Amino acid sequence: MEATDTLLWEIDEEARRLEGCSLEEILTWGAQRFQHSALACSFGAEDVVLVDAIVHEQLPIDIFYLDTQLLFKETYQTRDRLAQRYGRTFLSFQPRISLGEQAAQFGDRLWERRPDQCCALRKVEPLRRALQGRQMWITGIRREQAPTRARARVVEWDAKNGLVKLNPLAAWTSKEVWDRIVARRIPYNPLHDLNYPSIGCWPCTTPVQPGEDLRAGRWRGTGKIECGIHQ
Numbered sequence: 001m002e003a004t005d006t007l008l009w010e011i012d013e014e015a016r017r018l019e020g021c022s023l024e025e026i027l028t029w030g031a032q033r034f035q036h037s038a039l040a041c042s043f044g045a046e047d048v049v050l051v052d053a054i055v056h057e058q059l060p061i062d063i064f065y066l067d068t069q070l071l072f073k074e075t076y077q078t079r080d081r082l083a084q085r086y087g088r089t090f091l092s093f094q095p096r097i098s099l100g101e102q103a104a105q106f107g108d109r110l111w112e113r114r115p116d117q118c119c120a121l122r123k124v125e126p127l128r129r130a131l132q133g134r135q136m137w138i139t140g141i142r143r144e145q146a147p148t149r150a151r152a153r154v155v156e157w158d159a160k161n162g163l164v165k166l167n168p169l170a171a172w173t174s175k176e177v178w179d180r181i182v183a184r185r186i187p188y189n190p191l192h193d194l195n196y197p198s199i200g201c202w203p204c205t206t207p208v209q210p211g212e213d214l215r216a217g218r219w220r221g222t223g224k225i226e227c228g229i230h231q
């Protein structure tokens with residue numbers, strides 16, 4: 001998709017207007033305005049709220065996940081509970097190489113030595129394939145999650161991937177997310193109850209301590225706080 005001046009101007013205007021709109025209004029606008037939209041779902045708290053809203057509003061939005069083959073078993077169980085509850089299929093995008101091939105080519109436990117390379121192979125490249133042919137993707141990014149996300153707008157131009165990016169929960173607080181989950185009895189990952197506010201691959205995710213940043217448990221001790229699909 002081409003980032004014309006007209007499109008960039010529209011995105012800027014809509015980012016301002018949508019700031020005060022509900023989750024349902026934002027998703028509906030995005031689904032009507034852009035074709036072949038998709039939610040990138042990690043089955044975390046924000047994403048299950050988005051799945052619930054997309055299904056409830058009957059919006060023509062695909063839902064996919066990046067199966068790194070290193071997800072927690074609780075994450076796969078959450079996927080299956082959501083599929084059963086909502087009757088939706090979640091598209092799976094996997095790395096081009098297996099864990100065995102990765103170990104043979106780059107050495108065992110690449111995530112401990114070169115996590116950026118591991119994320120590039122197992123997340124960033126599969127995301128590129130997941131976004132091919134799409135005009136818009138949707139994420140569960142919230143501004144309060146991390147300093148790297150503090151300036152996220154409700155709708156943005158994603159120059160890295162060449163399409164529109166919708167962040168309908170950008171302004172939401174953690175409390176608002178959990179109030180929605182409880183009110184609508186949305187299935188969620190049980191690891192959230194064990195102090196995992198942000199859940200990725202099992203080798204790179206730990207619980208957080210009181211007062212820590214919501215993403216402090218990701219790649220702990222490495223200085224890395226993003227996998228590369230948003231930054």
Ligand code: SF4
Nearest residue numbers: 111118119122201204
């Ligand atoms: S989060 Fe860790 S295990 Fe998962 S792809 Fe990135 S470096 Fe590899």
